[in-house]
Amino acid sequence: MESSEDEEFYDGLGASFGPKRREDSPQHDNVFQERDQCQKKAEEFVAKCLKPAVEDFINRYLGLSIVDEMLKKKEFSTRVAFQYYILLDLLSKESFDDYLSFTSSYESFVKKWILQKIQEHFSSSSKTSEFENQHLETSVSYINEGIKKAKTLNRENVKTLVEDICKELGDKLVISQDALGAFMILNNADQNKFADYLTISVIAMKISLREKFKTSTFKDKRKCLHMQPQDELFQRVIGCGKKCPFCAVPCEAGGEAHAQHWASLHRPLGLNNYRCNMKLSTDICSSLVENDGCFRCPQTNIESHPYKRYREIFPDWDIFPDGSLEASDYWKYIMTKYNDDFAKQYNAEPADIPSPWRKITHQQAEESLKKSFYMK
Ligand SMILES: [Zn+2]
Ligand SMILES: [Zn+2]
Numbered sequence: 001m002e003s004s005e006d007e008e009f010y011d012g013l014g015a016s017f018g019p020k021r022r023e024d025s026p027q028h029d030n031v032f033q034e035r036d037q038c039q040k041k042a043e044e045f046v047a048k049c050l051k052p053a054v055e056d057f058i059n060r061y062l063g064l065s066i067v068d069e070m071l072k073k074k075e076f077s078t079r080v081a082f083q084y085y086i087l088l089d090l091l092s093k094e095s096f097d098d099y100l101s102f103t104s105s106y107e108s109f110v111k112k113w114i115l116q117k118i119q120e121h122f123s124s125s126s127k128t129s130e131f132e133n134q135h136l137e138t139s140v141s142y143i144n145e146g147i148k149k150a151k152t153l154n155r156e157n158v159k160t161l162v163e164d165i166c167k168e169l170g171d172k173l174v175i176s177q178d179a180l181g182a183f184m185i186l187n188n189a190d191q192n193k194f195a196d197y198l199t200i201s202v203i204a205m206k207i208s209l210r211e212k213f214k215t216s217t218f219k220d221k222r223k224c225l226h227m228q229p230q231d232e233l234f235q236r237v238i239g240c241g242k243k244c245p246f247c248a249v250p251c252e253a254g255g256e257a258h259a260q261h262w263a264s265l266h267r268p269l270g271l272n273n274y275r276c277n278m279k280l281s282t283d284i285c286s287s288l289v290e291n292d293g294c295f296r297c298p299q300t301n302i303e304s305h306p307y308k309r310y311r312e313i314f315p316d317w318d319i320f321p322d323g324s325l326e327a328s329d330y331w332k333y334i335m336t337k338y339n340d341d342f343a344k345q346y347n348a349e350p351a352d353i354p355s356p357w358r359k360i361t362h363q364q365a366e367e368s369l370k371k372s373f374y375m376k
Pocket of ligand 1 (some may be wrong): 244245247248249266267285304
């Protein structure tokens with residue numbers, strides 16, 4: 001195993017530097033002093049400059065590794081698959097609060113849902129440590145190359161050696177200039193010895209970081225990431241994120257730039273607090289924009305405006321007028337099941353549910369979801 005080799009190497013050298021035998025000779029004192037100083041400086045450089053840079057590197061790339069890993073899962077394979085699995089999950093949990101969050105706080109609900117999937121996936125596997133170790137290996141190999149190269153250059157003292165190492169690391173590892181500045185108040189320690197101790201200190205750093213990866217929780221790791229994987233995944237699977245101004249169904253046009261937002265099938269409007277007088281509405285947008293009805297909303301200054309001319313108010317939405325379209329059995333079932341809850345929540349009267357909707361079963365709702373998923 002690679003790690004045990006490192007440990008042996010480290011232990012071996014550690015023993016030779018190890019317990020300091022002080023002898024009563026000034027010559028020995030000097031040797032030990034120089035050795036102590038070299039070792040101290042090397043350890044200081046690792047602790048104050050290299051270790052933070054390595055941790056920063058890992059925190060920068062770990063988020064991306066998590067995103068790539070999650071994208072291999074079926075839920076995240078396409079935007080359509082994502083909608084299917086999230087709606088299927090909602091149906092299986094049968095929680096009104098979840099449906100309310102899904103319809104009224106879409107982005108935050110979806111991000112929480114994604115985060116839960118990430119936590120489920122990573123809490124039960126050692127995958128995170130595996131990724132952390134990969135990024136650790138990469139950053140340590142940059143450092144070792146840097147030390148090796150800097151050693152071949154002509155240099156005057158430890159200061160120039162360190163400067164050369166930092167130059168070699170370039171933008172691969174970001175070394176704090178403040179920490180470096182403080183460290184640079186240097187002595188005239190021997191550069192070769194310093195470089196040797198540096199190599200050893202880097203191995204010690206690697207071992208201690210590996211231990212840290214093993215013991216820290218996924219939550220702790222996630223807090224340090226530069227990019228939150230749920231935000232990145234949200235961008236990938238949600239597309240443009242715009243919602244129908246009437247029923248709040250998400251746009252299906254995708255993530256690429258598009259002038260018009262659209263959805264293949266809209267939802268009963270009552271789910272998004274649209275009402276006819278005080279009653280929640282069971283209509284869907286495609287029928288309404290074909291009929292002679294009117295709507296009022298903050299965008300119309302609460303003035304009545306014909307549905308047929310909705311584009312004057314919402315020019316970037318394209319709602320295909322088709323009176324023959326009905327909501328899916330899935331949403332009919334949800335609207336029926338939670339009619340009273342939505343009404344109470346919105347301070348409205350419950351919708352008049354068409355009687356065929358009441359006959360739709362949980363099973364049929366699920367089948368309608370599956371059918372639309374496999375048709376897309
Ligand atoms: Zn709509
Ligand atoms: Zn869109």
